[in-house]
Amino acid sequence: MPFRDDIVIKICGSAGDGSISAVDILNRAAALMGYHILNFDSYPAEIRGFGKSVGTTRISRVRPLTPGDRADCLVSLNDPHTITELPTLNESGIVIYENRPGSFLEEDQVIAGFIMPGMTGYGAPLRDLSVTAVQSARSRNIISLGILAGIFRMHPDGFEEAIRIRFSGKKDSVVKSNIKAFHLGRKYALDEIAKRDQIDFGEQLLERPGEISIMSGNEAVAEACIDSRIRLYAGYPITPATRIMEILAKTLPDRDGLTVQTEDEISAIGHVLGAGFAGKRAVTATSGPGLCLMTELINWAVMAEIPAVVIDCQRGGPSTGLPTRTEQSDLNIAVSGGSGDSPRVVLAPTNVEECYTLTRESFEIAESFQAPVIVLLDFFLANRIEDIDSKRLTGEYHGEFPGDLVHSGNEPFKRFKLTESGISPRALPGMAGLLHTVTGLEHDQKGMPDYETKNHRDMTAKRFRKMETLARIWRGSDPFGDDGDLDAGIVSWGSTVGSVMEAIDILRGQGVRAGGLFPRLIWPVQAEQLAAFSRRSRQLFVAEMNYSGQLASLYAINLSRKFGRICGVYAGPVPVQDIVDEILRGLP
Amino acid sequence: MQSEHYVIIGNGPAANSAADILRKGDPDARITLISDEFFPYYHRHLLRHYILGKKSKEDLIVRPISYYRENRIRLRLGQKVVRIDLQTRTVFLAHMEKVHYTRLLICLGGKPRIPEIHYVYSEYFTAIKTIDDAEAFREQLPGIRSMVIVGGDLISVKMAASFLETGMNVRFLIDEDAFWPLKLDDDQRRDFTERLSARGAEVISGDVLAGVEPETEGGFRVRTRNGLSLSCDRIGAFFGLIPDVDFLVGSGLDIDRGILVNEYLQTQFEGVYAAGDCAQVYNPDLKNYWVSIGWDNALHLGQIAAHNILGSDKTADLPPLNLLNSDGVKVQTAWWRDL
Structure with missing residues (x-):
């Protein structure tokens, strides 16, 4: 039987069925077996007990960039919910389902009735096996993992270890009973299920170099905040950013830091700006609705030139919108939300590792350029889990108040001195002889209010000059795909980049010369790099996950040419095939 | 008015020929085929070529899966019927699902004897x-x-x-x-x-x-x-093969060597029919039951049953001289003596 080395498994249940925990264990087990994983969960916005929860994991020898357009295997812990997931299963996919519910159910209430010809259904008495293992039905999720391991011949050791990790801190009996449940499910699959599919891991354990970290985008952000030695996290809980706050609330008190749950997002950004003004590293994390509330004080940070880092885990909008759905539609407000000409820095990581590295850089940029930095994640990136080589989770620490910015010399201190780079000397409150005023009003070089036209023009130009300096000195983003002239060049950002990279690989396989440019520094624009890429591209496309094509509109003036927009809102990440189809349609 | 739901147990020649007739005769009806085999309708007589590697699995398939989709015939593969309740017109499946029918056709074929x-x-x-x-x-x-x-x-x-x-x-x-x-x-x-x-x-x-x-x-x-x-x-x-009707014991259907049906292929229950190898068909002239085997017989009986389900009065007469050429020897494939 040929070995399949790239598969997507979905576990679907009702909130509380344990589908997300099962996928968490599956992730770790696969990583411990030496495979790469990419996991993305979808769960209801409401509290436990309602709605559909779907955990999706892609397991591959090659690092996956997306959770896959369609699943190869669907595990049902709740048939009515899972029935609605069937359209996401491959036509030759596998369904694992309960075949011993408590009573006979009416037609179309059980997923077995929906399994289409060409698919493979494996029924198993999940409930009965769970009762045998733990005297209740609560371990159906672990039983199903055993079934998966048995059918696909996945090495059991990784699962045992993953179960121990998942239930660490619980009673030993809990760990043992769950391991028992796993083995009961596995034994059932090996003894009772006649294999009829082509997925076979051959119980292989692959070699992996060094220590692996398994984390989500949010966890990577929190880890970066800790490693950047932040002193304050201030925030108001909001999906999908809350996980960052949860981690930092537990961690910071032991690291000379503080987490404050504020009364709202205005207060949260106020706290962060206060810390920034005092020279302490601080961060807040929010989502679209929270970012809306923060715009006024972010504007103040621009005017007062105060460092601040805001993590925005985007979700579907506008307004409270879709708390547990992914979208890249906060770009406009991130780049230009607020009154006046208000330049700020916007960064966008494209994967979990970059959630770490760019968050670390965001503090350095905020402090060096004395400006607010907004880091744009989205629901998919914030919640997706990847395995990362732990050695790559590093970054330089330059101190929270770069010494070369401190005023020196004999001339009077000008906190907002007009410089060629736009960056002025900075002083912290209480520094002797460096008294200055900080205000949201337009001000002169010493910080005193000054509404003269020339001063406003010079100061505005200075604030923009900082952005030009950053765009000039910040490392660019390496182009992806073919060198030289391209039939199709694709610009994309954030979590959509994974889909675009896979689409480019498919296109190249079909003989299309294709490549991509994926700016991590979204704003200010690195115009030269963008122009160079545009010149190489016979046809140019901008791909993103929003309805109106916000990046496309933002970059249109720099591109000054005709280009295709690949934009839309989806239930999850942008399907790779949609991008491929759009590009092929757009080629002559 | 609620449309008909024709449930056919089986996925061989009798079942499929019946489904074709039912679809043509009743475009609005629901049609469901239930088979405990996972593989779609295939030529059993080619299995020996498959064993020797002369034919692939795909070569065995009679009609593509898309046929069922296009004709709105729901094909349930790998699903075993474990019980039928003829009073409530319900078919019970092994995975504990109930499927209700308005007309039922049983084309189970046989199992190794x-x-x-x-x-x-x-x-x-x-x-x-x-x-x-x-x-x-x-x-x-x-x-x-x-x-x-x-x-x-x-x-x-x-x-x-x-x-x-x-x-x-x-x-x-x-x-x-x-x-x-x-x-x-x-x-x-x-x-x-x-x-x-x-x-x-x-x-x-x-x-x-x-x-x-x-x-x-x-x-x-x-x-x-x-x-x-x-x-x-x-x-x-x-x-040889015998009708795979164990699960029907106790259902109320009359079963001898096969499911006993009248010349219209209807059992003693209204709306319940049987065709193919599993049917034991009454012939009023003989005043006896007859059975048949083979692909062609099954196709023929499936069609007759479907026509009658749709309201016709077609009789399943004895095949006149239905000969099967087996390895060069011609044998009759329908008989009624010594049943």
């Missing part, structure tokens, strides 16, 4: 009836050098010819029960044995299986009533 005196050896027998059986056998084929075939039926004759092509040593134990339920005359029986011998099979006539023992180093030892002791890697059991 093991004579009662040989039940005790069932676990040592190899039967090839389905594609799963064929697939399992195909995987084992390289390690099978010798085979004893007991019973003997039309399928086994063709299978034996195929096995001989691989260089396998084939011994054929033909007793008086061989080719059941066909009633071969002496000439036909002699014809079969001569043809098998000519191909290289060792035909042992007039002897009867008396015992089977597994051998410690693998394989089996077959003992006969006349004292023969035959060592082999596999024992092929080909005693």
